[in-house]
Amino acid sequence: MSQDASPSAPSLRELASHLENTPLAVIAWDREGRVRQWGGQAERMFGWTAGEAFGRHTFEIAPPHPDDLARVDELVRDMLAARRPRAVMRNRNIARDGRVVWCEWYNSVVFDDTGEPASSLSLVLDVSDRVAAEQALQWGETRLRQVLRGAGMLGWDWDFATSRVHATADIGEYFGLPAGQEYVTGEAAWEPIHPDDRPVVVAQMEASARTGGDFVYQFRGSAPGADGRDRWFSARGRTLLNPAGKPLRIVAVTAEITERVHAENEQEALGQQLLDAQKWESLGVLAGGIAHDFNNILTVVLGSAGLAQRHVPPGSPAAPYLEQIEKAAQRAAGLCREMLAYAGRGPAPGGTTDLSRLVRDAQALLEVSTTRHARVQFDLGTGLPPVRADNDQVRRVLVNLVMNAGEAVGDGGRVVVRAGMAEVTGAESAEHFRLAPAPGEYVLLSVTDDGPGIPTEAMGRLFDPFFTTKFPGRGLGLAAVLGIVKTHRGGIRVESAAGRGTTFEVYWPPASPATRPRQPDPKPVAARVALVVDDEMFVREVAASTLEDAGYSPILAGDGTSALEAFRANRAAVWVVVSDVVMPGMTGDELLARIRAEAPDTPAVLISGYSDRRTTARDPRTEFLQKPFHPEELAAAVERVVNSAAPPG
Numbered sequence: 001m002s003q004d005a006s007p008s009a010p011s012l013r014e015l016a017s018h019l020e021n022t023p024l025a026v027i028a029w030d031r032e033g034r035v036r037q038w039g040g041q042a043e044r045m046f047g048w049t050a051g052e053a054f055g056r057h058t059f060e061i062a063p064p065h066p067d068d069l070a071r072v073d074e075l076v077r078d079m080l081a082a083r084r085p086r087a088v089m090r091n092r093n094i095a096r097d098g099r100v101v102w103c104e105w106y107n108s109v110v111f112d113d114t115g116e117p118a119s120s121l122s123l124v125l126d127v128s129d130r131v132a133a134e135q136a137l138q139w140g141e142t143r144l145r146q147v148l149r150g151a152g153m154l155g156w157d158w159d160f161a162t163s164r165v166h167a168t169a170d171i172g173e174y175f176g177l178p179a180g181q182e183y184v185t186g187e188a189a190w191e192p193i194h195p196d197d198r199p200v201v202v203a204q205m206e207a208s209a210r211t212g213g214d215f216v217y218q219f220r221g222s223a224p225g226a227d228g229r230d231r232w233f234s235a236r237g238r239t240l241l242n243p244a245g246k247p248l249r250i251v252a253v254t255a256e257i258t259e260r261v262h263a264e265n266e267q268e269a270l271g272q273q274l275l276d277a278q279k280w281e282s283l284g285v286l287a288g289g290i291a292h293d294f295n296n297i298l299t300v301v302l303g304s305a306g307l308a309q310r311h312v313p314p315g316s317p318a319a320p321y322l323e324q325i326e327k328a329a330q331r332a333a334g335l336c337r338e339m340l341a342y343a344g345r346g347p348a349p350g351g352t353t354d355l356s357r358l359v360r361d362a363q364a365l366l367e368v369s370t371t372r373h374a375r376v377q378f379d380l381g382t383g384l385p386p387v388r389a390d391n392d393q394v395r396r397v398l399v400n401l402v403m404n405a406g407e408a409v410g411d412g413g414r415v416v417v418r419a420g421m422a423e424v425t426g427a428e429s430a431e432h433f434r435l436a437p438a439p440g441e442y443v444l445l446s447v448t449d450d451g452p453g454i455p456t457e458a459m460g461r462l463f464d465p466f467f468t469t470k471f472p473g474r475g476l477g478l479a480a481v482l483g484i485v486k487t488h489r490g491g492i493r494v495e496s497a498a499g500r501g502t503t504f505e506v507y508w509p510p511a512s513p514a515t516r517p518r519q520p521d522p523k524p525v526a527a528r529v530a531l532v533v534d535d536e537m538f539v540r541e542v543a544a545s546t547l548e549d550a551g552y553s554p555i556l557a558g559d560g561t562s563a564l565e566a567f568r569a570n571r572a573a574v575w576v577v578v579s580d581v582v583m584p585g586m587t588g589d590e591l592l593a594r595i596r597a598e599a600p601d602t603p604a605v606l607i608s609g610y611s612d613r614r615t616t617a618r619d620p621r622t623e624f625l626q627k628p629f630h631p632e633e634l635a636a637a638v639e640r641v642v643n644s645a646a647p648p649g
Helices: 009-020 042-046 066-081 128-150 171-175 186-190 198-211 258-311 319-342 355-361 363-369 391-409 478-487 537-549 560-569 588-598 631-643
Strands: 024-030 035-040 086-094 100-111 117-126 153-159 164-167 214-220 232-241 247-256 375-380 414-424 433-435 440-449 491-496 502-508 528-533 552-557 574-580 604-608 622-626
Touching (some): 024 042, 035 042, 035 117, 042 100, 042 117, 066 086, 066 100, 100 128, 128 153, 164 171, 186 198, 198 214, 198 232, 198 247, 232 258, 258 319, 258 631, 355 363, 355 375, 355 391, 355 414, 355 440, 363 391, 391 414, 391 440, 391 478, 414 502, 433 478, 478 491, 478 502, 528 537, 537 552, 537 574, 537 631, 552 560, 552 574, 560 574, 574 631, 588 604, 604 631, 622 631
Parallel strands (some): 375 414, 528 552, 528 574, 574 604, 604 622
Antiparallel strands (some): 086 100, 100 117, 153 164, 153 247, 214 232, 232 247, 414 440, 433 491, 440 502, 491 502
16 A cells, blocks of 8 residues: 655645744746746745735846846856756845845756656845955955055965965066966965065964964065065964964964165164274274374384494394394384374375276285295286275285285185276165265276185174284284275275175275375585484484484474474574474474474474375475384485485575
């Protein structure tokens, strides 16, 4: 006995009641599209009662929005023609009162035995609120993208479940990476970050993932900027955890900070230059003061040794000891000159130097200054203007730099000496300048080695007195180089990287048109008086003894006031004034000015432990002699100035 499986009337009523309580509209329609059932939320959704809707075409009482009509019609035709039993679509429909209703249609088709559609049923859900929320969210995301793009930022989140990165802009484009690749999953997601910075970034993100805390880190991009410099970025974000404390995703924003980083580096470099300048100034004052006092002492030692050598007979047992005293004093004088150079009080540029010619002339010396198997190569520009510099001081800088480079490369290394023109515009980074020159054209001397480079921790101390990374206690070295270049109003730039060698660049100011050479005519020698002025008694006595040997009768004075009185008392007999520059009360410069106000052609030799003279090279009546000096040097200087002027009287 079989049971009838057809639904009973009570069952259908129960089903209809259930459908009325759901948010769904229930619409049945025949193969022509006419409504056969109109229930559930259909009346509330579209505004038609069941009686009004029955027998009418669905497109008449719930017409699709004009913008959706073609798509809906195509889907319905395709569903019926392809004999697909169900289809889902979302579109807008127009209600009776003109409202636009966003609907999701869940369609089911029943086909007869011949395969033709017999009837269709649609369950319709009003999703207008959901669509509005989605549109608001999409609009918010669009605004966020626009804001971030306008601010030069990239918003992103990393979904741990999918290991995929979602970003507010194209990641490759933002970081300047090659197009045609997605940098969102696996190893590719790390491609935008410079390889050297990836470990730090990974560590930061792992720490945040463990705690759910915030993170901030900076990193370089793997692709350089258009100017070839590193691009810098800053990422700020946090890890979101689920209720169990497991990481779900990282949300963050990345901003490019290249200009800020370079500006900070520039500011730091300028600040370091200021500190260096203050340090150099303090040490320079100290070094200059010490050198001045030592030069006074050494003048006595060197002068006394020289005078003593004149008065010992040939073969005297004392002769070699006097010679040793003289050599030791000369070495000490050399150290004092280095101290004065570091203090910026070395000989001021009084002439011109052909830099290319100087390097060529010094080639043999430079080659033997390096280790035996190090190669020294030269790349010297032609037609370079002469530089306003002292020839010996330029050679000293050159030899010092080449010796340092040779020691850095060792056997088999290469040192390249170059000379050419360079322009300093003022826009260059101060990061590598240890002494920044004023903007303008310069003759550039550079020394490059392919050695191991200078350690980062040593870069800040390169120009400190007696600092070295090699052998201890070999003089002032680069400190003296700095002082010499500073005296010449030039500049020094250093570039070095581990494993890539070091380059020292020295910027020399080009000279003005050369001054005419002077060829003084010698004057006949008569009975002569020399006025010797120095506040150091021993220096006065050594100078007086030297001038006596040269045929002069010295008059001694310990200060400027007494010297002026002595000159006025012996004006007709004084052939030359030999005066210290730095004295208490009236200085040597002031004394000479007072004397020449009364006797303009009076020859003079100015002596000092300092050597920052600026005018004597252009005045044949005046010479400058740096302490300590040998007696012959003083005698020669006196003869030159005397021969340049007429005898007194």
